[in-house]
Amino acid sequence: MLHYVKLIGQFFKISAQAEMAYRANFFIRLLYSVLNVVTGLFSLVVIFNQVESIKGWDLPSALVLLGIYLLLGALRSLFMGPSLESVAGMDGEIWTGTFDFTLLRPVNKQFMISFRYWRIFALIDLIFALGVLVYAIVLLGTPLSILTLIRFLATLTAGILLLYAALLAFSSLVFWNSGFLFTWVINDLFQLARYPVGIYPNWLRLILTWIIPVGLMTTIPAQALAGTLSPGLLILTIFFSVGAFIGASLLFRRGLQKYSSASS
Amino acid sequence: MNHRGGWALIKNTWQSWLQHRGFFFLLAFGWMLPLLVYMLVWSAAAGEGSLEGFSQETLAGYYLILILSNQLTYPITNWTVGDNIRIGQISRWLIQPMSPLYHALSAEIAGKVVFMVFSIPVTGLLALLIHPTVDINITNVILFLPALLFAWVLRFFWGYWLALLAFWATRADSLLALQDTFIFLLGGHLAPIHLLPDWLQPIARLLPFRYMSAFPVEILTGQVTGQETLLGFIALTIWLTLAILLYRFVWQRGIRHYEAVGG
Amino acid sequence: MNKPIIQVQHLTKTYRVPEKLPGLGASVRSLFKPQYRDVEAVRDISFEVHSGEMVGLIGPNGAGKTTTLKMLSGLLYPTSGQATVAGFTPWERHTNYLRRISMVMGNRSAMNWDIPPMDSFRVLSQIYRVPEKTYLHILDELIALMDMEALMKKPVRNLSLGERMKCELVAGLLYQPDILFLDEPTLGLDVAMQRRIRQFLKSYNTDHAVTVILTSHYMADVTALCPRVMLIHHGRLVFDGKLQSLAEKLAPFKLIKLQFSTPVIDFENYLQQFPDVESLPRQDEHYSLRVARSEVAKVTAQLLSQLPIADLSVEDPPIEAVIDQIYEVGSV
Numbered sequence: 001m002l003h004y005v006k007l008i009g010q011f012f013k014i015s016a017q018a019e020m021a022y023r024a025n026f027f028i029r030l031l032y033s034v035l036n037v038v039t040g041l042f043s044l045v046v047i048f049n050q051v052e053s054i055k056g057w058d059l060p061s062a063l064v065l066l067g068i069y070l071l072l073g074a075l076r077s078l079f080m081g082p083s084l085e086s087v088a089g090m091d092g093e094i095w096t097g098t099f100d101f102t103l104l105r106p107v108n109k110q111f112m113i114s115f116r117y118w119r120i121f122a123l124i125d126l127i128f129a130l131g132v133l134v135y136a137i138v139l140l141g142t143p144l145s146i147l148t149l150i151r152f153l154a155t156l157t158a159g160i161l162l163l164y165a166a167l168l169a170f171s172s173l174v175f176w177n178s179g180f181l182f183t184w185v186i187n188d189l190f191q192l193a194r195y196p197v198g199i200y201p202n203w204l205r206l207i208l209t210w211i212i213p214v215g216l217m218t219t220i221p222a223q224a225l226a227g228t229l230s231p232g233l234l235i236l237t238i239f240f241s242v243g244a245f246i247g248a249s250l251l252f253r254r255g256l257q258k259y260s261s262a263s264s
Numbered sequence: 265m266n267h268r269g270g271w272a273l274i275k276n277t278w279q280s281w282l283q284h285r286g287f288f289f290l291l292a293f294g295w296m297l298p299l300l301v302y303m304l305v306w307s308a309a310a311g312e313g314s315l316e317g318f319s320q321e322t323l324a325g326y327y328l329i330l331i332l333s334n335q336l337t338y339p340i341t342n343w344t345v346g347d348n349i350r351i352g353q354i355s356r357w358l359i360q361p362m363s364p365l366y367h368a369l370s371a372e373i374a375g376k377v378v379f380m381v382f383s384i385p386v387t388g389l390l391a392l393l394i395h396p397t398v399d400i401n402i403t404n405v406i407l408f409l410p411a412l413l414f415a416w417v418l419r420f421f422w423g424y425w426l427a428l429l430a431f432w433a434t435r436a437d438s439l440l441a442l443q444d445t446f447i448f449l450l451g452g453h454l455a456p457i458h459l460l461p462d463w464l465q466p467i468a469r470l471l472p473f474r475y476m477s478a479f480p481v482e483i484l485t486g487q488v489t490g491q492e493t494l495l496g497f498i499a500l501t502i503w504l505t506l507a508i509l510l511y512r513f514v515w516q517r518g519i520r521h522y523e524a525v526g527g
Numbered sequence: 528m529n530k531p532i533i534q535v536q537h538l539t540k541t542y543r544v545p546e547k548l549p550g551l552g553a554s555v556r557s558l559f560k561p562q563y564r565d566v567e568a569v570r571d572i573s574f575e576v577h578s579g580e581m582v583g584l585i586g587p588n589g590a591g592k593t594t595t596l597k598m599l600s601g602l603l604y605p606t607s608g609q610a611t612v613a614g615f616t617p618w619e620r621h622t623n624y625l626r627r628i629s630m631v632m633g634n635r636s637a638m639n640w641d642i643p644p645m646d647s648f649r650v651l652s653q654i655y656r657v658p659e660k661t662y663l664h665i666l667d668e669l670i671a672l673m674d675m676e677a678l679m680k681k682p683v684r685n686l687s688l689g690e691r692m693k694c695e696l697v698a699g700l701l702y703q704p705d706i707l708f709l710d711e712p713t714l715g716l717d718v719a720m721q722r723r724i725r726q727f728l729k730s731y732n733t734d735h736a737v738t739v740i741l742t743s744h745y746m747a748d749v750t751a752l753c754p755r756v757m758l759i760h761h762g763r764l765v766f767d768g769k770l771q772s773l774a775e776k777l778a779p780f781k782l783i784k785l786q787f788s789t790p791v792i793d794f795e796n797y798l799q800q801f802p803d804v805e806s807l808p809r810q811d812e813h814y815s816l817r818v819a820r821s822e823v824a825k826v827t828a829q830l831l832s833q834l835p836i837a838d839l840s841v842e843d844p845p846i847e848a849v850i851d852q853i854y855e856v857g858s859v
Contacts, residue, residue: 049461185293
């Protein structure tokens with residue numbers, strides 16, 4: 001609805017104002033962004049200095065995956081992370097007892113806690129991510145057909161949806177245990193998405209595909225771009241991401257119900 | 265030096281940290297994960313063969329021990345130094361009969377015990393799943409212990425003097441993040457030192473970061489020859505001396521500045 | 528008679544609280560078979576409030592006031608019972624319902640602490656869909672009423688408690704709600720600020736016909752603002768009516784204060800003849816007597832006729848003292 005789009009614009013504007021008030025923050029953020037990209041690239045250089053490929057993944061394809069990882073990370077830092085942490089994180093609304101106010105706003109609650117706060121300096125991360133991705137695609141050398149591009153965008157969207165679902169689900173757990181920082185758990189687990197899920201041992205690959213789908217978020221879009229993704233897996237991933245989104249939303253709703261039954 | 269007070273402080277800190285153990289387990293988990301990722305990556309890279317003498321199993325062994333030793337050498341309290349300076353906590357500590365160093369040390373020790381409560385079982389479980397191999401002999405164990413202790417002390421003081429720059433600049437904790445990054449890249453986390461590119465190896469052996477993390481593990485897993493170990497200890501001592509000198513220098517200047525500015 | 532805007536019928540809220548017994552044995556047992564305790568926070572409360580009324584909800588800590596307020600605002604589901612507020616069931620939290628109510632709490636802040644109040648207000652006006660012109664007009668009015676012009680550009684974390692409270696009220700009123708729930712709005716404020724807030728609330732209620740339900744520790748708030756009070760005690764509604772009637776009911780006596788024109792010796796002995804008269808501590812020349820209401824006329828007449836009285840007044844006991852008695856003793 002148009003109203004919600006306008007609200008996102010307002011939220012973005014207010015967050016931008018607040019962030020730009022502190023100039024020192026910009027340089028610190030820039031430093032962290034640079035460190036983030038440099039360590040990612042450097043890691044690949046070191047690894048592929050020792051081997052040509054790992055389980056079928058060579059430097060260019062691993063670089064594509066890194067680009068996707070950085071892209072998802074940038075989106076998380078841009079709004080998903082800050083918004084959800086404002087409720088479920090340290091000193092968040094559940095922790096400090098101010099969630100009641102949010103609950104009383106005449107807006108869809110899931111929308112509110114997902115889009116409310118923005119870190120605009122994460123746009124730097126986004127730019128770096130796109131840079132790495134474009135460079136990686138060039139390095140990969142495979143011809144980019146329209147079909148490949150469509151597959152890539154579809155799986156990338158699925159990856160973003162999966163990331164959001166995972167963040168939302170873990171954040172919702174705070175309604176059952178307000179003292180524990182569940183968001184830190186999923187942020188830590190997301191590290192596993194830096195590398196193709198295929199290189200992990202079987203038992204881990206299964207967990208990272210079906211239980212906490214961190215493995216799908218980056219590996220599937222990377223495969224789509226490299227042209228090695230089977231149509232079956234593509235369809236499955238898309239359905240799974242939609243299902244995960246619905247599941248996480250239901251969990252959040254259940255969490256709200258729990259909060260309204262039990263808070264004193 | 266007030267030893268009894270220090271011990272009481274450690275006991276108190278330990279008890280309150282035990283109450284918040286969920287939080288500290290979470291921290292330990294967060295540090296463990298990147299090392300796990302690279303263990304898995306290198307194991308997959310080595311496959312059935314070997315990389316520079318490392319097999320899947322020895323890589324697993326190296327990283328599992330690194331996970332534990334990293335927990336033990338990580339100086340958590342450095343992150344609170346900036347905050348303590350900002351909120352004036354330092355003033356309170358200055359008038360107590362124990363130096364602020366005692367507060368830091370007691371927190372460090374208490375923290376490490378809590379982390380081990382989590383890390384040892386988890387690492388044990390992983391060892392069952394991953395079948396590492398480690399070549400242990402008694403000489404290595406004897407040399408491992410002082411190397412580990414000094415690694416922690418070096419890592420602590422190096423981070424501490426950087427964190428003390430908060431006396432002058434508010435976001436000095438970004439320097440701690442920088443230190444962590446260097447340890448990741450050059451301290452044996454991203455890759456064991458021997459697997460780094462050839463041109464990088466001498467640099468990594470020169471800089472302090474290896475001695476803050478990887479060096480004790482290299483000794484224990486038999487990756488270094490007698491001569492290399494000796495050279496390593498010499499480098500470690502030089503960096504440690506420098507770290508302590510820098511700490512004293514920055515601390516004295518910092519206190520003077522702090523008192524002049526009015527806290 | 529118009530229909531009441533708030534109708535509450537047999538509202539009950541019972542919490543299940545996990546029981547934590549001390550000792551190792553009990554802790555282990557609770558791991559396998561957790562024990563729960565039922566806490567009846569609100570028991571079978573019924574009342575009606577008409578549009579424009581300003582009602583005080585009073586009672587000791589833990590009596591159930593905040594729980595009642597939370598159910599009426601929609602934050603909590605009741606265990607049983609019904610409530611209709613402005614035609615809605617509050618805990619369904621319909622968007623249209625939420626737009627018509629406002630909750631302001633004295634001990635918690637709805638504001639974003641990192642940005643100036645102006646920015647928080649703007650975002651809220653968007654969330655509540657207040658048209659631009661209306662928003663600016665209302666904002667001007669509120670800022671002028673509370674004399675807040677200087678605060679607008681300062682970040683919230685730099686404001687004093689009183690200044691922050693003013694901002695909370697603006698945030699709560701800028702979308703012109705029909706119903707205002709106030710939970711301890713003057714908590715922690717200095718006396719002058721309390722008075723200003725009270726004045727503001729009174730005139731706002733008069734000018735805009737907002738229905739207000741207010742809880743407060745400070746009897747001064749209630750006496751100044753609420754012609755009607757509801758006393759909640761151990762979760763039950765034990766009184767609903769004029770504050771004055773409550774005082775009379777709880778403390779069926781009055782105070783007679785007198786000064787003598789010439790000193791009277793043995794005044795204590797003289798008082799022995801009155802069984803229902805109690806002498807209170809004397810302040811210089813001012814004597815105070817506590818007299819049963821039914822005896823006041825007789826005692827006063829007798830004193831005036833028999834003793835050299837320079838000044839005599841008959842007063843109601845301070846409501847604060849009466850209510851404090853309930854709060855302290857914990858019983859009515």
